[in-house]
Amino acid sequence: TDFELPQDVGFPAGDDGTVTFVLQIHYDNPLLQAYVDSGGFDVLYTEDACEHSAGTLKMGDIAGIAIPPGEEAYEHIADCPGSQTQSWSEKNVIGTWLHAHELGTRLWSEHVRGGEVIGELGRADPFSFDNQAYVPLETTSFMPGDGLRTHCIYDSTGKTETTYGGEATQDEMCINFLLYYP
Helix, strand or coil: CCCCCCEECCCCEEECCCCCCCCCCCCCCCCCCCCCCCCCCCCCCCCCCCEECEEEEEECCCCCCCECCCCEEEEEEEEEEHCCCCCCCCEEEEEEEEEECCCCEEEEEEEEEEEEEEEEEEEEEECCCCCCEEEEEEEEEEECEEEEEEEEEECCCCCCEEEEEECCCCCCCEEEEEEEEC
């Protein structure tokens, strides 16, 4: 679906008249069938700075993941405790992109304040590796000292060896990319 930033929010771009824009797309075509991408996107820009600058936060785990083989619903929890965010300023979270690889089946993130879960910042249930994108959220204040606990459920019933965290598609991840301002 379309994802639009709030009217007064934008990503700063360019320095001294130079603008660089990078778009990363991953394709998986194991059968090597001919395919023409008919997708597209619009980038809207202005010479006038927006009131608020947007940013992204990557919160989760890769290196600590070890999924045993033969598990139908193995849970890995990536915890970012409030002690790690004490020095942050308040952030208005407006989008979430929960990310895992091919074994991921359900993902969600709990927003933790003062040791208590106060809500969710994203849920992908079911999760589809083939259909990942930012999902808009009701604007939620993430305060200094708040934590994020991301739950990733994996199905490793087709595996005969442990699957570890890593960059490759055959490896796994447990991440929530949060879109926020300012």
